[in-house]
Amino acid sequence: MPERTHTINTGRLSADELAAVLAPQSNAPTGKSLSVRGLRKSYSGTTVVDGVDMDIAAGEFVTFLGSSGSGKTTTLMMLAGFTEPDSGTIAVDGRDITELNPGKRDFGFVFQQYLLFPHMTVEENVAFPLTLRGVPKAEIRRRVGETLEAAGLSKFAGRKPRELSGGQQQRVALCRVLVYRPPIVLMDEPLGALDKKLRDQMQTEIKSIQRELGLTVIYVTHDQEEALVLSDRIAIMKDGRIEQFDTPRGLFEHPRTPFVADFLGAANFLTGKVEESTADGSTPVRLDTGGVLKARAHPCAPGQRVRAAVRPGKLRLVSAEESCCSGTVETAVYVGSLTRITVRLDGAAPGTAPLRIETAAAPPRIGERVCVTADREDVSVFDESDGG
Amino acid sequence: MAGTALAPGKVRVKTTSAMRGHRSRIALVNAVPVTVFLLVLFVYPIIGVLSLSLKGDNGAFTLHWYADALSGANLSVLVSTLRISAETAVLSLLVGFVLAHAIARMRPVFAALAMLIVVVPHFISALVRTYGWIIMLGEHGLINSLATSVHLPGAPYSLLYNETGVVIGTTSVMLPYTVLVLQGVMRGVDGRLLAAAAGFGASRFTIFTRIYLPLVAPGIGTAGLLSFILCLGYYITPALMGGDKQTVVAALIDQQVMKQDQWNSAAAFGVILLLLTFAGLGVLGLAKLRRKKTAARRSSS
Numbered sequence: 001m002p003e004r005t006h007t008i009n010t011g012r013l014s015a016d017e018l019a020a021v022l023a024p025q026s027n028a029p030t031g032k033s034l035s036v037r038g039l040r041k042s043y044s045g046t047t048v049v050d051g052v053d054m055d056i057a058a059g060e061f062v063t064f065l066g067s068s069g070s071g072k073t074t075t076l077m078m079l080a081g082f083t084e085p086d087s088g089t090i091a092v093d094g095r096d097i098t099e100l101n102p103g104k105r106d107f108g109f110v111f112q113q114y115l116l117f118p119h120m121t122v123e124e125n126v127a128f129p130l131t132l133r134g135v136p137k138a139e140i141r142r143r144v145g146e147t148l149e150a151a152g153l154s155k156f157a158g159r160k161p162r163e164l165s166g167g168q169q170q171r172v173a174l175c176r177v178l179v180y181r182p183p184i185v186l187m188d189e190p191l192g193a194l195d196k197k198l199r200d201q202m203q204t205e206i207k208s209i210q211r212e213l214g215l216t217v218i219y220v221t222h223d224q225e226e227a228l229v230l231s232d233r234i235a236i237m238k239d240g241r242i243e244q245f246d247t248p249r250g251l252f253e254h255p256r257t258p259f260v261a262d263f264l265g266a267a268n269f270l271t272g273k274v275e276e277s278t279a280d281g282s283t284p285v286r287l288d289t290g291g292v293l294k295a296r297a298h299p300c301a302p303g304q305r306v307r308a309a310v311r312p313g314k315l316r317l318v319s320a321e322e323s324c325c326s327g328t329v330e331t332a333v334y335v336g337s338l339t340r341i342t343v344r345l346d347g348a349a350p351g352t353a354p355l356r357i358e359t360a361a362a363p364p365r366i367g368e369r370v371c372v373t374a375d376r377e378d379v380s381v382f383d384e385s386d387g388g
Numbered sequence: 389m390a391g392t393a394l395a396p397g398k399v400r401v402k403t404t405s406a407m408r409g410h411r412s413r414i415a416l417v418n419a420v421p422v423t424v425f426l427l428v429l430f431v432y433p434i435i436g437v438l439s440l441s442l443k444g445d446n447g448a449f450t451l452h453w454y455a456d457a458l459s460g461a462n463l464s465v466l467v468s469t470l471r472i473s474a475e476t477a478v479l480s481l482l483v484g485f486v487l488a489h490a491i492a493r494m495r496p497v498f499a500a501l502a503m504l505i506v507v508v509p510h511f512i513s514a515l516v517r518t519y520g521w522i523i524m525l526g527e528h529g530l531i532n533s534l535a536t537s538v539h540l541p542g543a544p545y546s547l548l549y550n551e552t553g554v555v556i557g558t559t560s561v562m563l564p565y566t567v568l569v570l571q572g573v574m575r576g577v578d579g580r581l582l583a584a585a586a587g588f589g590a591s592r593f594t595i596f597t598r599i600y601l602p603l604v605a606p607g608i609g610t611a612g613l614l615s616f617i618l619c620l621g622y623y624i625t626p627a628l629m630g631g632d633k634q635t636v637v638a639a640l641i642d643q644q645v646m647k648q649d650q651w652n653s654a655a656a657f658g659v660i661l662l663l664l665t666f667a668g669l670g671v672l673g674l675a676k677l678r679r680k681k682t683a684a685r686r687s688s689s
Contacts, residue, residue, distance in 0.1 A: 103589035115584040119602040129588040
């Protein structure tokens, strides 16, 4: 399909153009802030969303990330007004909108299924929100024209949605929202149905438009990479609750629960007992497998049983020193830029998973004796009772 | 090696094409009974009727049966047939739309039950159904006695042996068709589209007129035309529930054949009805073609 290649080529450019077209002429409201308190929803006895609290700043890109059934879409639908919460409040710029109909909230919605009106042309679809707002005809034509032009969709203006490719349809859906400049845009896995290449390109477009226009975007996805690329902050959801709401870096480097540590990237979990803390402020953990791993400061009493989590990329192979853990290399697989190694620690109980390590350094041989350690800032400590 | 590897492929190609030819020949053989059936029982009689309508009393070619049919009292019968059919189509569309809309929104169990209630009367003899209506609509029928007992102005109404009666009767006959067609289309409308429109701030009225109605429009066209066409040749209900002025073409044909032994004129009426039906189907076909053409033009531009 030649049109498709064409739009791929112009795609990146058009995102900036689109933002440029929309931004300057605006009495456009930039994003608004959103605050959510105690949002709950259950369906026939099953709690789907169990007390969501969050404050989203104006112009912020926030993603709900979680596996299916974590309550992320239900939360979004409650923000949108399509689903009525059992309890809790939603406020925009301090104004309570919990009781308002979806149409009265003046949000923008982009859905995974695009939901373009099949009987309308691309142009009519994009014009639809404007006609509802009583914008004069000439003004509608101008704004729709400009928006389509910037999105590289001008030549499809007269077509029906079904005559477009998936990427083009999603771009139309985006235009249909951006054309009326809603202060808050909600997106429910909008790129879920697109192939990888198109996804990457659309992510860039969405992000640059959001940044240029200062829109508040609330985005739902189960794709970690997508969440990391797009978001200012990510809310990791599990069983209807927010496990942690933080910047991507914060989530990665300071996971607050074992679930978060394991969900974003992967983590090695090591059980052990806290030892008397040392002068450097770290929390030394005497591992059950033998050896001591220094973790970052964590409020816990000496003798307490804990779990330490370290990412595969943060574990280092060192020559024997005091606080390292010795073991034997089981596998070493070269995967391009780095080597994935598994190490069985000396004291590990049979049946437990070996340590996963990723290293860019020269890999050891299989069966080689190694010693493993990590910087204390890269080691998180959780109470053993924490799930995940 | 290459030769032997290729050979089986070639052979396979041959066998499949041979088999395909064989299969299509079998298909043709299978079609023979149906073709013969249609030729003997459908095409032949139609040609017979056509030639009958073009034959004078002396056996020579003439158009005067048609001239007869399209003039004077006969013309007014034709016009009133068309009018009754149109009224029936509109009324059954209106009632059918409301019913189908309600059914499409019901939970599957109730929807099935409601459909049953709509369709089951259709299985009952048209004669019985019509007499049922006569009992309901008569001067001392159920509806009129109800209306008089609550002192509705103008009650009792004359609901029988006039055009109102005929249209009520034919509408009840056509209703299952319109409901079935409309309900199918309405089921196909994606509810999320309506929710999306609401999300953009559209009122219920706007959603209905600008999203819902256009999406079910093809069904409305089909259902309306279907009941119009079916009504054109409908006979029993107008004959029993209409008065003298509500003679329809089908009744006229009956009269000419059964009472006046006037086959040629009856044949001319039959051909006219057939042409009207074709015209209706043609309108529907044209509308579809136009939709396709505009779509094609759009995608080529």
